[in-house]
Amino acid sequence: MNENMVKWVQEGNISIPRALLLYYKDMNINENELVLLLHVISFLEKGNDFPTPTEISSRMTISTSQCTELLRKLIQKGFIKIDDGYSNEGIRFEKYTIEPLWQKLVNEYLLNQNAQQKEQNEKNEMDLYTVFEQEFGRPLSPFECETLALWLDDDRHEPIIIKAALREAVISGKLNFRYIDRILFEWKKNGIKTIEQAKSYGNKFRQNSRHSVRTNSEEETSRPEAVPFYNWLEQ
Known part of the structure; x- marks a missing residue:
């Protein structure tokens, strides 16, 4: 590797979260402000805690006065903060901190995630109504x-669990809301929370039902009054 390399x-x-590139617009940060923030981060990582507007603007296509104005705006909007620091000799000095930027970014990220989750939930609910109408015809x-x-x-x-209960009702040939409600009640009582658990529980139930039917059929041949079999979903 040569000397230049x-x-x-x-x-x-410099290390920046990808979320900053995704959400800076939503945070009311324009491109000039974003680039300035990146330069401040770069200076901080290199050990320069309080770069001057001249130092920052020398790396940008803006003047020192424009850089000063951008810094002022970023401080006013709460993305950069000026803190006090102290040297080993106890000498006080000023330094930039971008902790407020990261905090605002986290809040924006969570806000967007919640909005996406809400949108997905609403879509799932609409799909759920459509699936029920299709099955009921x-x-x-x-x-x-x-x-x-x-x-x-x-x-x-969860919508996916309700759809699974609908599927169980279709398989059982008992397509009505009371039957589906009973399935959901039993699943909740038995801690069924995922589609995999629901499928497993349904398979076990059907196996037990077939076994009980065979047992009852055998007992009917030896007993005049056989006790009928009731499953936990019977209305």
Whole structure:
């Protein structure tokens, strides 16, 4: 590696979250402000805690006065803060900190994640109504729509679990809301929270049902009055 390459490697890199590039616009940061922030981060990582507007503007396409104005705006908007620092000799000095930027970025990230989750939940709920109408072959009644809303909002069932309960009702040949409600009740009582658990529980139940039917059939041949088998979903 030649000398120039060594110097290039020694310059190092700056580390910034990808979220900053994704959300700086939503945080009301323009491109000039973003580049200035990147230069401040670079100076801080190199050990210069309080770069001057002249030092920063020398790396940008703006004047020193423009750089000063941008710094002032970033401080006013709460992205950069000037803190006091002290040397080993106890001499006080000023330094930039970008902790406020990271805090605002975290808040913006969480806000966007919550918005995306809300949008996805609303989409899942709309899909849920569509799936039910397709299986029932008709529009849902107001009472049925209200029941679906109660499952989601009051009982806190995930849409995917409700769809799984609908599937169980279809397999059992008992396509009605009371039957589906009973399935969801039993699943919640038994801690069923994922689609995998629901499938496993449904398979075990059907196996037990077939076994019980065979057992009851055998007992009917030896007993005049056989006790009928009731499963936990029977209405």
